[in-house]
Amino acid sequence: MTSVSNRVDLTPKQLEHLKSLVSGGVSSSKSVLEQHGMDESAHLPILPSAVAMVSSTEEVSKVLAYCNQERIPVTPFGAGTSLEGNAIPLFGGLSLDLTNMNKILDVRPDDLTVRVQAGVRRMALNERLSREGLFFSVDPGADATIGGMASTGAAGTTSVRYGTMRENVLALTAVLADGTIIEAGRETRKLSAGYDITRLLVGSEGTLAVITEIALKLNGIPEKMAAAIVNFPTLSDGFQAATAIVRMGISIARCEFLDEVCIQNVNALDGLNLKVAPTLLFEFHGTPQGVEEEAKAVAEIAAEFHGSDFEWAADEGARRKLWQARHNAHWAAMAANPGMRTVSTDTAVPLSRLAEAVRVASEIFNASRFKFSILGHVADGNFHVSIVTDPEKPEDLVEVRKLTHQLTGRIIDMGGTCTGEHGIGSVKIEDLVKEVGENGVNVMRSIKRALDPNGILNPGKIFSN
Amino acid sequence: MTSVSNRVDLTPKQLEHLKSLVSGGVSSSKSVLEQHGMDESAHLPILPSAVAMVSSTEEVSKVLAYCNQERIPVTPFGAGTSLEGNAIPLFGGLSLDLTNMNKILDVRPDDLTVRVQAGVRRMALNERLSREGLFFSVDPGADATIGGMASTGAAGTTSVRYGTMRENVLALTAVLADGTIIEAGRETRKLSAGYDITRLLVGSEGTLAVITEIALKLNGIPEKMAAAIVNFPTLSDGFQAATAIVRMGISIARCEFLDEVCIQNVNALDGLNLKVAPTLLFEFHGTPQGVEEEAKAVAEIAAEFHGSDFEWAADEGARRKLWQARHNAHWAAMAANPGMRTVSTDTAVPLSRLAEAVRVASEIFNASRFKFSILGHVADGNFHVSIVTDPEKPEDLVEVRKLTHQLTGRIIDMGGTCTGEHGIGSVKIEDLVKEVGENGVNVMRSIKRALDPNGILNPGKIFSN
Numbered sequence: 001m002t003s004v005s006n007r008v009d010l011t012p013k014q015l016e017h018l019k020s021l022v023s024g025g026v027s028s029s030k031s032v033l034e035q036h037g038m039d040e041s042a043h044l045p046i047l048p049s050a051v052a053m054v055s056s057t058e059e060v061s062k063v064l065a066y067c068n069q070e071r072i073p074v075t076p077f078g079a080g081t082s083l084e085g086n087a088i089p090l091f092g093g094l095s096l097d098l099t100n101m102n103k104i105l106d107v108r109p110d111d112l113t114v115r116v117q118a119g120v121r122r123m124a125l126n127e128r129l130s131r132e133g134l135f136f137s138v139d140p141g142a143d144a145t146i147g148g149m150a151s152t153g154a155a156g157t158t159s160v161r162y163g164t165m166r167e168n169v170l171a172l173t174a175v176l177a178d179g180t181i182i183e184a185g186r187e188t189r190k191l192s193a194g195y196d197i198t199r200l201l202v203g204s205e206g207t208l209a210v211i212t213e214i215a216l217k218l219n220g221i222p223e224k225m226a227a228a229i230v231n232f233p234t235l236s237d238g239f240q241a242a243t244a245i246v247r248m249g250i251s252i253a254r255c256e257f258l259d260e261v262c263i264q265n266v267n268a269l270d271g272l273n274l275k276v277a278p279t280l281l282f283e284f285h286g287t288p289q290g291v292e293e294e295a296k297a298v299a300e301i302a303a304e305f306h307g308s309d310f311e312w313a314a315d316e317g318a319r320r321k322l323w324q325a326r327h328n329a330h331w332a333a334m335a336a337n338p339g340m341r342t343v344s345t346d347t348a349v350p351l352s353r354l355a356e357a358v359r360v361a362s363e364i365f366n367a368s369r370f371k372f373s374i375l376g377h378v379a380d381g382n383f384h385v386s387i388v389t390d391p392e393k394p395e396d397l398v399e400v401r402k403l404t405h406q407l408t409g410r411i412i413d414m415g416g417t418c419t420g421e422h423g424i425g426s427v428k429i430e431d432l433v434k435e436v437g438e439n440g441v442n443v444m445r446s447i448k449r450a451l452d453p454n455g456i457l458n459p460g461k462i463f464s465n
Numbered sequence: 466m467t468s469v470s471n472r473v474d475l476t477p478k479q480l481e482h483l484k485s486l487v488s489g490g491v492s493s494s495k496s497v498l499e500q501h502g503m504d505e506s507a508h509l510p511i512l513p514s515a516v517a518m519v520s521s522t523e524e525v526s527k528v529l530a531y532c533n534q535e536r537i538p539v540t541p542f543g544a545g546t547s548l549e550g551n552a553i554p555l556f557g558g559l560s561l562d563l564t565n566m567n568k569i570l571d572v573r574p575d576d577l578t579v580r581v582q583a584g585v586r587r588m589a590l591n592e593r594l595s596r597e598g599l600f601f602s603v604d605p606g607a608d609a610t611i612g613g614m615a616s617t618g619a620a621g622t623t624s625v626r627y628g629t630m631r632e633n634v635l636a637l638t639a640v641l642a643d644g645t646i647i648e649a650g651r652e653t654r655k656l657s658a659g660y661d662i663t664r665l666l667v668g669s670e671g672t673l674a675v676i677t678e679i680a681l682k683l684n685g686i687p688e689k690m691a692a693a694i695v696n697f698p699t700l701s702d703g704f705q706a707a708t709a710i711v712r713m714g715i716s717i718a719r720c721e722f723l724d725e726v727c728i729q730n731v732n733a734l735d736g737l738n739l740k741v742a743p744t745l746l747f748e749f750h751g752t753p754q755g756v757e758e759e760a761k762a763v764a765e766i767a768a769e770f771h772g773s774d775f776e777w778a779a780d781e782g783a784r785r786k787l788w789q790a791r792h793n794a795h796w797a798a799m800a801a802n803p804g805m806r807t808v809s810t811d812t813a814v815p816l817s818r819l820a821e822a823v824r825v826a827s828e829i830f831n832a833s834r835f836k837f838s839i840l841g842h843v844a845d846g847n848f849h850v851s852i853v854t855d856p857e858k859p860e861d862l863v864e865v866r867k868l869t870h871q872l873t874g875r876i877i878d879m880g881g882t883c884t885g886e887h888g889i890g891s892v893k894i895e896d897l898v899k900e901v902g903e904n905g906v907n908v909m910r911s912i913k914r915a916l917d918p919n920g921i922l923n924p925g926k927i928f929s930n
Contacts, residue, residue: 110708110817133712153657164655166664167632182904188813190629190845190885192618192668194897194927195909199631199664203657220714243575247598249685251716251751286716287762290755297752348653352575380655420655432659439647443916444660450915451908462659 004073004459007092009049014070021062024053024100036077036087036095040142040330042341042389042397043085043427048075048095055100057173057181057212064210065179067094068456075458076206078119078145083344084425086152086205090460096210098147104128105213113170113187115215118147134218137162140421141327147211153203155421157326160246160379161253161285162219164421169202173213177452187215200447205423206458208451222285225253227313227322228295230302231277235259235374236355238280241305242378243351248301250294252379254283256326261373262386265332266325274325275309280378281326283319329375330386337371337388343400347411348382348420360410361385368403370396382420401427409434424462432463469538469924472557474514479535486527489518489565501542501552501560505607505795507806507854507862508550508892513540513560520565522638522646522677529675530644532559533921540923541671543584543610548809549890551617551670555925561675563612569593570678577683578635578652583612583676599683602627605886606792612676618668620886622791625711625844626718626750627684629886634667638678642917652680665912670888671923673916687750690718692778692787693760695767696742700724700839701820703745706770707843708816713766715759717844719748721791726838727851730797731790739790740774745843746791748784794840795851802836802853808865812876813847813885825875826850833868835861847885866892874899889927897928 010018010028019026027033028050037045054060067074073093080087089095101117104125108114109132116125123143125136138149139156148154150172155164162168171185185191185198201209232238235257242255258266258279267274282298284291299310313319325332333342349357358374365372365385376383385407389396408418408431418424418431433441441463448455448463475483475493484491492498493515502510519525532539538558545552554560566582569590573579574597581590588608590601603614604621613619615637620629627633636650650656650663666674697703700722707720723731723744732739747763749756764775778784790797798807814822823839830837830850841848850872854861873883873896883889883896898906906928913920913928 108815108817109712111815112711113815153661155655155657159655163628163632164657166661167628176908180904180907182908183902184905184908186813186882186900187815187880188846188882188885189816190620190624190813190842190847191882192620192629192811192884192886192888193882193893193900194889194906195669195673195912196618196631196661196664196667197901197905197908199661200912202661204660208660220712222714246577247574247685249687249750285714286751286755287758289758290751293752293754346657348651348655350573350576350578350652351654352573377655381653382655415652417651417653417656417658419657420653421657423657424659428658435651435658436662437648439645440649440662441659442645443641443647443649443662446915447660447665447912450911 004071004091004455008073009092010072014072015050017066018050018052018063021066022052022054022059024055026050026052036097039080039082039085039087041083041085042343042391043088044394046088046090047092048089049092051095051097053097053100057175060096060175060210060212061179061181063096064175064177068178068454071454071456073456073459076151076210078148079121079143081142081144082148082152083422084427086423086425086461090426099145101212107132109134111187112218113215114218115213116146118145118212118214120146122146122149129218133221135221136216136218138165138168141330146214150202150211150214151204151206152423153421157254157256157377159377160255161251166199166202168217169198169214170217171215172198172201172211174201174209174211176209177454177457189217203423205461207448207461208457224288224291225283225285225319226291226295227319228282228298229311229313229322230280230307231275231309232280233306235278235358237305238278239355239378241302241307242280244301245298246379250297252282253285254281255379256281257378258329258375259373262329262375265336265373266329269328269332269335270325272325281322333373333386333388340388341391343387343389343404345385345404345407346419346422347408347416348380349411349414349416351381353414353416354378354381357411357414357416358383361407364403364407370400380420405431426460429463469536469556469920473538474557475537479537480515482531483515483517483528486531487517487519487524489520491515491517501562504545504547504550504552506548506550507808507856508553509859511553511555513554514557516560516562518562518565522640525640525675525677526644526646528561529640529642533643533919536919536921538921538924541616541675543613544586544608546607546609547613547617548887549892551888551890551926555891564610566677572597574599576652578680579683580678580680581611582678583610585611587611587614594683598686600686601681601683603630603633606795611679615667615676615679616669616671617888618886622719622721622842624842625720626716631664631667633682634663634679635682636680637663637666637676639666639674639676641674642919642922654682668888670926672913672926673922689753689756690748690750690784691756691760692784693747693763694776694778694787695745695772696740696774697745698771700743700823702770703743704820704843706767706772707745709766710763711844715762717747718750719746720844721746721840722843723794723840724838727794727840730801730838731794734793734797734800735790737790746787798838798851798853805853806856808852808854808869810850810869810872811884811887812873812881813845814876814879814881816846818879818881819843819846822876822879822881823848826872829868829872835865845885870896891925894928
């Protein structure tokens with residue numbers, strides 16, 4: 001295997017050739033390179049050698065066939081909202097920008113599906129779908145591209161009810177390293193036809209193929225949606241309440257928690273007046289009476305676990321405001337700390353270990369010199385510690401990495417995972433080995449070698465080549 | 466690649482050696498071989514050369530390492546309830562029987578998970594889980610093993626609400642062809658850590674690895690469950706009603722249809738008195754008022770599409786009886802035709818094409834000399850034509866295969882799949898090529914070669930080696 005393991009800069013001849021393949025242009029201008037050298041994480045930027053703006057699956061195919069022949073590393077790029085450096089071109093080479101591929105190709109209300117190009121953003125998609133009374137459920141905080149969300153295996157606040165990208169991508173078109181165009185999956189709601197290549201590519205962070213089109217499962221907008229907010233004396237009380245609710249088979253649509261620091265931050269950013277206390281947010285989807293009944297049951301269980309100030313946000317304005325605040329938590333942390341960046345951990349544990357896991361995380365970061373806040377998806381056992389770091393001090397990042405590595409080690413020992421929805425990127429490579437073992441990583445590596453023998457696709461991510 | 470492509474019979478020396486590896490014994494007795502040479506399909510039996518009763522992951526590892534070295538084909542075997550010959554050892558060799566691995570290893574009510582050995586059967590599992598107020602949702606008609614259900618990518622009547630095996634297998638232990646034991650996934654409800662090896666193995670029909678342990682997602686038994694039955698003048702009316710219901714965001718737990726022949730058969734087998742008409746069965750899970758409200762909404766929509774005789778089975782006895790009838794449909798078809806076997810098709814289409822797809826199926830089989838009935842999972846767009854064949858007349862099977870191949874061709878042209886939940890087995894290999902294209906199948910083949918270079922695992926399934 002002749003994998004890419006050193007920085008690659010394109011020759012003028014290579015650049016010229018690539019320009020002949022791509023209608024949207026190939027750029028090496030400083031500002032464009034800079035924009036494609038970073039994501040929403042606190043990772044230090046690494047510039048690609050060039051950026052190609054592709055416009056079609058066929059263009060992606062031509063570019064990859066050429067890059068494979070020339071051993072040029074290719075890192076796909078969407079909205080740049082990844083949180084683990086997933087889109088940062090570690091070895092330079094070509095950043096493949098898919099944001100021009102932003103067409104919603106086929107809305108099929110009667111099939112509850114939509115087919116989109118990889119560069120479509122989730123908010124634009126939902127705006128279009130709302131006209132049909134439909135929605136696409138996966139909602140990470142950022143307005144990411146669907147291609148990026150598929151590649152990262154993204155999830156969001158509604159995953160407890162509607163699933164993550166793994167459950168919502170029905171089919172896709174992708175291009176292999178050698179330029180071969182493949183179709184995976186079908187736009188049916190059930191499928192058992194051979195290996196599940198769709199779900200192999202979802203979450204593969206652009207290391208196996210470049211996803212160019214995606215068919216998604218949609219849901220009808222429920223007749224009634226209502227949210228509720230409850231405070232607890234401790235997060236642990238809140239988690240116990242949430243577990244009891246899930247066990248009862250109440251099908252909550254969202255169940256999130258924010259610690260006191262998060263509440264302070266979102267109050268400041270969004271001009272809200274939420275009580276500063278460990279807080280759970282719930283959402284219910286269904287018929288009007290069903291929603292009311294579920295909310296009542298939840299309020300009762302919350303009270304058993306010392307929940308107080310159960311507040312009902314039944315009207316659409318109040319509901320949206322609450323979730324906007326939750327989605328803004330990441331930016332609220334940055335706004336509260338001007339000039340700083342945040343590192344977000346992404347561990348998940350079996351439900352019963354959540355309180356312990358969050359306690360471990362608090363202990364680790366309380367013993368450090370960093371400011372942090374904790375929030376997460378309670379009913380999924382997935383939480384994020386958002387750690388404030390100074391981009392001017394690279395030693396900050398080194399120290400934070402040590403702490404997060406310490407946390408993921410403890411979480412994996414508890415039966416948890418180092419990543420619930422952000423992916424491995426380049427920093428959690430060792431954590432993945434600890435998590436699935438050398439044998440597990442070797443299986444992944446064999447698949448990588450089988451599909452990308454020259455290792456040109458997003459090298460240095462998920463495992464060292 | 467030195468794949469298995471001819472029948473392999475074990476030498477006395479090989480048999481002796483295998484006996485030294487397996488505590489549960491290795492048998493070559495005629496009755497044992499016969500039992501492992503067939504499944505629930507109408508495929509003609511093919512006997513393995515020997516059957517090994519394995520008791521642990523370590524034993525599976527030793528057996529596979531030896532068989533890989535000796536190039537002995539290995540076909541995993543569970544309850545033998547597959548419907549596409551998935552467990553039939555096409556090239557003889559060893560049938561690896563996992564039914565002794567029937568321990569429920571770890572029920573974790575607070576995590577809503579359970580870990581089981583591959584040979585545990587779904588009904589025994591649910592009996593154990595009911596003590597905790599929990600259930601495992603996937604319910605194919607047969608009392609299959611969890612390992613078999615995972616390998617086939619099985620689904621059932623509740624998949625519309627709770628998903629198929631793909632959504633419910635969280636993690637697994639498996640053994641590669643060379644005996645390497647791997648862990649895939651984690652017992653967390655969300656995971657984005659590297660390639661999704663779990664879902665690659667789910668549905669791989671034992672061709673990539675032998676699954677030995679499985680961690681499953683569980684659900685709390687809902688406070689209220691109620692079923693309803695509605696008749697329609699035509700199936701098409703029923704499908705339109707069902708699509709309208711799904712679009713409204715009503716979260717039905719089950720939505721099934723049976724044609725008139727099915728109703729006649731189950732009436733006869735179960736001593737029921739259901740009206741002989743195209744029939745939809747619904748189930749609702751939730752709070753008492755929520756369920757009532759959903760049922761009311763469904764009744765209204767059904768009436769709009771000419772549904773009649775909406776009958777409510779709110780009490781537990783009536784509800785169970787209704788679903789028992791549905792689950793018995795396969796056996797009811799055989800009971801109505803003594804001495805006969807049935808071939809079951811398994812196509813799925815995008816929701817809006819279901820009426821057309823069922824019409825095409827009816828036309829094809831009405832024009833044939835075979836008796837048949839049609840039933841299916843409306844809200845998943847997945848349906849089965851159950852065709853009655855005479856096992857004494859091999860020419861029957863040849864003719865039926867031609868007809869089913871004709872049907873799958875039409876379905877694939879409609880954007881559908883040749884299999885929603887039964888898998889490819891050995892007969893739908895060409896259909897898979899039509900469905901995902903040569904490039905798509907080649908990706909599967911590359912993965913097969915990377916993980917099982919000698920092609921010993923269940924050769925001749927999914928694709929020709």
